[in-house]
Amino acid sequence: MSYEDLALHTDKYQINMMYAHWKNGTHNNIRVFEAFFRKNPFKSGFAVFAGLERIIHYVNHLRFNEDDIYYLRTQEEQYDEDFLTELKNFQFTGELFSVKEGTVVFPNEPLIRIKCRVFEAHLLETALLNFMNYQTLIATKAARIRHIAKDDQLMEFGTRRAQEADAAIWGARAAYIAGFDATSNMRAGKLFGIPTKGTHAHAWVQDHDSEEEAFERFAKALPDQSILLVDTYNTLKSGVPNAIKVGLKMKEEGKSLKGIRLDSGDLAYFSIQARKMLDEAGLNDTVIVASNDLDDDVITDLKSQGAKITSWGVGTQLITASDQPALGGVYKVVAKYEDGEYVPTIKISSNVEKITTPGYKKVYRIINSKGKAEADYIAMEDEVIPEKDIKLFDPIHTYKNKVVSSFTAEKLLQPIYIEGKLVYELPNLGEIRSYHQTQLQLFWPQHLRRLNPQEYFVDLSEKVWKTKNDLLEKYSL
Numbered sequence: 001m002s003y004e005d006l007a008l009h010t011d012k013y014q015i016n017m018m019y020a021h022w023k024n025g026t027h028n029n030i031r032v033f034e035a036f037f038r039k040n041p042f043k044s045g046f047a048v049f050a051g052l053e054r055i056i057h058y059v060n061h062l063r064f065n066e067d068d069i070y071y072l073r074t075q076e077e078q079y080d081e082d083f084l085t086e087l088k089n090f091q092f093t094g095e096l097f098s099v100k101e102g103t104v105v106f107p108n109e110p111l112i113r114i115k116c117r118v119f120e121a122h123l124l125e126t127a128l129l130n131f132m133n134y135q136t137l138i139a140t141k142a143a144r145i146r147h148i149a150k151d152d153q154l155m156e157f158g159t160r161r162a163q164e165a166d167a168a169i170w171g172a173r174a175a176y177i178a179g180f181d182a183t184s185n186m187r188a189g190k191l192f193g194i195p196t197k198g199t200h201a202h203a204w205v206q207d208h209d210s211e212e213e214a215f216e217r218f219a220k221a222l223p224d225q226s227i228l229l230v231d232t233y234n235t236l237k238s239g240v241p242n243a244i245k246v247g248l249k250m251k252e253e254g255k256s257l258k259g260i261r262l263d264s265g266d267l268a269y270f271s272i273q274a275r276k277m278l279d280e281a282g283l284n285d286t287v288i289v290a291s292n293d294l295d296d297d298v299i300t301d302l303k304s305q306g307a308k309i310t311s312w313g314v315g316t317q318l319i320t321a322s323d324q325p326a327l328g329g330v331y332k333v334v335a336k337y338e339d340g341e342y343v344p345t346i347k348i349s350s351n352v353e354k355i356t357t358p359g360y361k362k363v364y365r366i367i368n369s370k371g372k373a374e375a376d377y378i379a380m381e382d383e384v385i386p387e388k389d390i391k392l393f394d395p396i397h398t399y400k401n402k403v404v405s406s407f408t409a410e411k412l413l414q415p416i417y418i419e420g421k422l423v424y425e426l427p428n429l430g431e432i433r434s435y436h437q438t439q440l441q442l443f444w445p446q447h448l449r450r451l452n453p454q455e456y457f458v459d460l461s462e463k464v465w466k467t468k469n470d471l472l473e474k475y476s477l
């Protein structure tokens with residue numbers, strides 16, 4: 001893959017803060033920032049973390065080139081030349097921890113933690129959130145679709161409606177992580193190794209004198225991908241009968257018609273009728289593929305109507321996350337590193353949800369003796385958590401608590417960069433996809449269901465909880 005120069009892929013206020021720090025001589029102060037989101041998207045009970053690989057590409061290639069420096073000079077004459085020289089020598093020198101792609105994650109837990117010079121931390125914020133927010137959103141939407149599609153085939157068809165080229169390919173990758181089987185985007189296939197699949201468009205049928213001829217020629221050219229689009233003229237009166245004629249000829253030649261695709265009309269009714277017609281003709285192995293503005297809601301409904309569709313092409317609604325077009329992930333400072341110590345900092349808000357959780361922290365997934373996740377548990381980085389009898393309590397209603405006696409505590413944040421050096425071995429996409437499946441096994445179905453899922457708890461250690469409350473008290477006016 002070729003890498004773009006993304007140093008200026010940031011908000012101007014980040015460069016302004018970098019400048020002001022530099023001017024005041026505070027740019028080398030070490031700070032800890034965390035990226036997290038406050039609310040699950042799509043009223044889901046969870047999200048699926050994605051975006052780390054792109055973040056790693058970004059950090060690895062994070063340099064200001066001559067053009068960038070020239071541009072900055074033209075934009076702000078107050079930027080001192082020595083500051084621009086400092087930018088020329090910029091590289092990430094800090095520490096970055098992250099959860100792995102494919103991890104099932106929840107609101108208000110750190111997904112990425114950065115400890116570095118404040119100068120670097122500011123520059124990274126915008127790009128890092130841009131990648132994490134979009135890819136996590138699409139992976140979560142894809143997981144919801146996979147959840148209801150069960151074992152059916154899912155194909156990602158979104159490129160033509162995606163918010164430009166980057167969204168198309170990284171969205172295809174996020175969808176694959178969360179359980180889609182293939183993408184129609186050949187570039188995504190090439191870059192990431194995602195299996196590619198495709199049928200044909202109406203234009204193919206319209207380009208021939210008859211629908212039957214169109215089907216025959218397509219099937220002859222590509223017997224292994226013979227999925228015929230049957231709705232150009234009349235689905236049940238011409239499309240399906242013509243596909244059956246071709247299917248029977250293929251059968252005589254020892255081949256098989258792989259499928260038909262429905263792309264309009266009542267997909268439940270058409271699929272039920274088409275299934276009958278195909279079965280009566282002995283084409284029991286020919287599958288029915290559907291497309292047309294599908295999403296998890298429509299697929300759920302179609303299944304409840306007994307639709308005979310076993311393969312789904314999903315485009316627009318997935319790639320644009322149309323029922324919630326953004327994940328509100330944020331990046332907040334949580335600690336200052338001063339005189340060898342981490343000093344927790346807090347952001348107070350009248351909106352309780354927006355109050356941050358202070359401190360240089362780590363997060364564990366507490367897994368009980370039955371192999372199920374009980375809660376996530378946020379502790380200070382230097383805290384030693386109990387080996388048994390861990391007390392989990394609701395941070396607001398602390399009387400709601402329980403003790404889990406026997407458990408394993410899995411660390412969610414993995415070291416990615418230490419002192420600016422990449423220490424993480426990037427898994428391949430297949431490994432990420434399988435890891436996501438094993439993640440889902442950890443959770444009870446009530447947390448994973450699509451509608452009104454039960455909340456999964458993200459709890460604080462007593463030390464973190466006390467630190468937060470002490471700071472709240474200190475700053476309460």
Ligand SMILES: Nc1ncnc2c1ncn2[C@@H]1O[C@H](COP(=O)(O)OP(=O)(O)OP(=O)(O)O)[C@@H](O)[C@H]1O
Nearest residue numbers: 263264265266267268269292293294298301302305
């Ligand atoms: N039986 C069904 N139950 C619920 N939703 C359905 C059913 N059949 C199709 N749909 C969905 O209803 C919507 C129909 O949209 P629309 O009216 O644009 O499609 P259409 O009638 O097939 O026309 P077009 O040719 O413009 O695609 C699509 O999202 C489709 O997936």
Ligand SMILES: O=P(O)(O)OC[C@H]1O[C@H](OP(=O)(O)OP(=O)(O)O)[C@H](O)[C@@H]1O
Nearest residue numbers: 157263291292293294313314315316317
């Ligand atoms: O509906 P989506 O989930 O985005 O899936 C991709 C859609 O793209 C194609 O349609 P096309 O671009 O030719 O337009 P049309 O079928 O809407 O006319 C295809 O036939 C699907 O309907």
Ligand SMILES: O=C(O)c1cccnc1
Nearest residue numbers: 157184197198199200313
């Ligand atoms: O292969 C297909 O059928 C396809 C691909 C992209 C968009 N619509 C359909």
